[in-house]
């Protein structure tokens with residue numbers, strides 16, 4: 001069987017790396033587009049066997065260069081997304097304009113499938129620029145290419161994420177930690193491997209023209225996430241509820257940094273629960289249930305944030321047993 005060629009945008013990111021491993025192991029050829037082959041080439045190249053991965057350096061808006069890649073592709077997968085705006089990298093450009101260009105090219109070159117990663121909870125968060133532009137991007141895709149599948153994941157975690165790993169670093173260093181909206185916001189975290197299984201299932205089962213919400217097996221609040229991480233890294237920290245004006249002020253300050261810890265838009269998003277809506281099918285409904293539980297998975301790599309590293313003993317666990 002001739003290996004299908006998947007054209008991937010954003011393949012060097014957290015989800016992309018896991019996806020490249022899954023696809024190449026299963027005899028799919030991947031072409032990965034990156035903005036900087038010198039910085040990201042080795043990360044992408046080492047995710048699969050030689051011969052299965054082709055890397056192209058390009059500006060994602062260079063249509064002449066990108067068009068050529070569509071001539072060879074069977075499936076296009078878009079994993080590009082941003083959490084904050086910086087100069088030309090506006091939410092509108094990345095979340096709306098770019099997916100719209102890809103959908104039109106998928107149609108022009110008769111691709112078999114377009115898979116796009118959006119985000120959970122964006123229907124409700126009408127006052128967030130991130131959410132609004134993701135919704136507009138979805139509309140553009142559905143309007144321009146009927147063989148599209150939109151996946152809306154809750155927060156995604158794994159050993160190489162920017163979420164649990166950053167939080168464990170901060171919890172290690174800070175004596176007190178802020179809780180926004182009293183830490184009541186709910187999430188259904190999904191492990192990267194479970195999400196990648198969903199994407200693989202969507203490809204192999206040829207599931208198109210659908211919005212699918214991708215969630216993990218449990219619902220946990222922001223405060224519970226922090227408590228679980230503190231338990232796992234053996235630390236006791238004061239979790240302090242930040243009043244909204246103070247939270248806004250801190251976000252205003254943080255967003256001055258090149259890679260902000262928190263922006264005003266992210267604070268707005270945190271107001272809304274990040275759980276399945278009941279209005280769309282989920283990964284469970286399409287026969288691809290998430291199997292990884294948050295605490296059990298993070299336990300496999302949290303020792304790196306404990307005193308003593310791999311030789312550490314979790315005192316909290318000893319107490320609770």
Ligand SMILES: NC(=O)c1ccc[n+]([C@@H]2O[C@H](COP(=O)([O-])OP(=O)(O)OC[C@H]3O[C@@H](n4cnc5c(N)ncnc54)[C@H](OP(=O)(O)O)[C@@H]3O)[C@@H](O)[C@H]2O)c1
Pocket residue numbers: 009010011012013014015016033034035036040060078079080081082089094117118119120152153154155156157163
């Ligand atoms: N991770 C999560 O918790 C989560 C939750 C919900 C939804 N999502 C969505 O899932 C998708 C993939 O997430 P991810 O966490 O794997 O993403 P990621 O690691 O943050 O980024 C993916 C890749 O996108 C490319 N990229 C980033 N900014 C860009 C820009 N301004 N212009 C062009 N390319 C850019 C980068 O590739 P190069 O540097 O190689 O060009 C980057 O490696 C995104 O759309 C995200 O919004 C993620």
